[in-house]
Amino acid sequence: MRRIGIVTGTRADFGLLCRTILLLQGKSDIETVVFACGTHLSPEYGLTITELEESGIKNIIPIEMLLSSNSRVGVAKSTGLATICFADAFASHNLDCLLVLGDRFEIFAAAQAALFLGVPIVHIHGGEVTEGAFDEALRHSISKMASIHFPATEPFAKRLMQLGEQPSQIFVIGAPGIDNIVHASKANDIDLHDVVTFKNLEAPLFLVTYHPVTRGDAKENDINPLLNIIRERDDINFLVTYPNADAEGALMIKLWLELENLNNVILYPSLGFKRYLAVMKQAACVLGNSSSGLIEAPSFKIPTINIGTRQKGRPKSCSIIDTSMNDIALMNAIDKALDTDFIFQCTQAINPYGEGNASEKIVKILSEVDLSDCQSKPFYDRDNT
CATH class of the missing domain: 3.40.50.2000 (Glycogen Phosphorylase B;)
Structure with missing residues (x-):
């Protein structure tokens, strides 16, 4: 039985992860633990942990980590608190890997904790650029901590290779958000x-x-x-x-x-x-x-x-x-x-992020990929290949 942890911290990343989580939870050979944190637990932002429950998500573990302050100091302190809380949670659940998406500070904290605990990290939406947010630096940092990558497009995959990530561990899947459009009820x-x-x-x-x-x-x-x-x-x-x-x-x-x-x-x-x-x-x-x-x-x-x-x-x-x-x-x-x-x-618009079915691709790969040697990460130097 493969035990996969999944972290969601906002309404936005849950929307992108929901179908993948439900498909994983439908597989008999995979057990999932969903760690809900951040604004999911904040009444001010809609207490969106209820949406996880209403969507049929099982085995939800709340992680309290968001301070009431929204200042830069508050965000930095929340990141530190989140790292501590995730370390305790991950250590008690004996995970085979951790699935995370994007570039938020709570996801960065979860990746840090998993890295130090030796839990292989699987990262969705790596290799992207958003120059107007410090999220870009967090995203690239998470990519360097991750062992398996699910970028949305080929250019993002190439950028991950520029960061030294092995091509054999990079799987272009499209954007999971498109799945919600294709598969949700009308x-x-x-x-x-x-x-x-x-x-x-x-x-x-x-x-x-x-x-x-x-x-x-x-x-x-x-x-x-x-x-x-x-x-x-x-x-x-x-x-x-x-x-x-x-x-x-x-x-x-x-x-x-x-x-x-x-x-x-x-x-x-x-x-x-x-x-x-x-x-x-x-x-x-x-x-x-x-x-x-x-x-x-x-x-x-x-x-x-x-x-x-x-x-x-x-x-x-x-x-x-x-x-x-x-x-x-x-x-x-x-x-x-x-x-x-x-x-x-x-x-006439063509969506550069794909046509859907990213979630099915993620689940298939996570069911089959070898996680035993993920901690060995030789730097991929394109100039020397």
């Missing part, structure tokens, strides 16, 4: 009226998520230009989901709450990934700096307005409108997203 089956109750039901719907920029231009964390545009564009309905629990996140939430009395704005701490995709399916545009606008939205053939530098370096489809955090640029981007010619262009 998003149109969810009635938007059960999620949102705007006064003007005929207005186009924009799905908004803006996360703190943790590396680069700090001015991008001033979201007042975005708020000003939303106040001005009363011809559009805006459904806003809360930012990540990074430094500046709490301040952004306070600013968003200033708009909660507007008829064309609805705030959600978390929609959960199923309702989030249902809203995206029926939205006119995705607005903000979330990776979902680049990875999932192109599969729905709708425009994405990508603000600032947080996602700089990611591959982008023709449906992406890059803009900066200022009033004029944002207004122009919104006008473009509503332009009929651009909307038609989006219907």
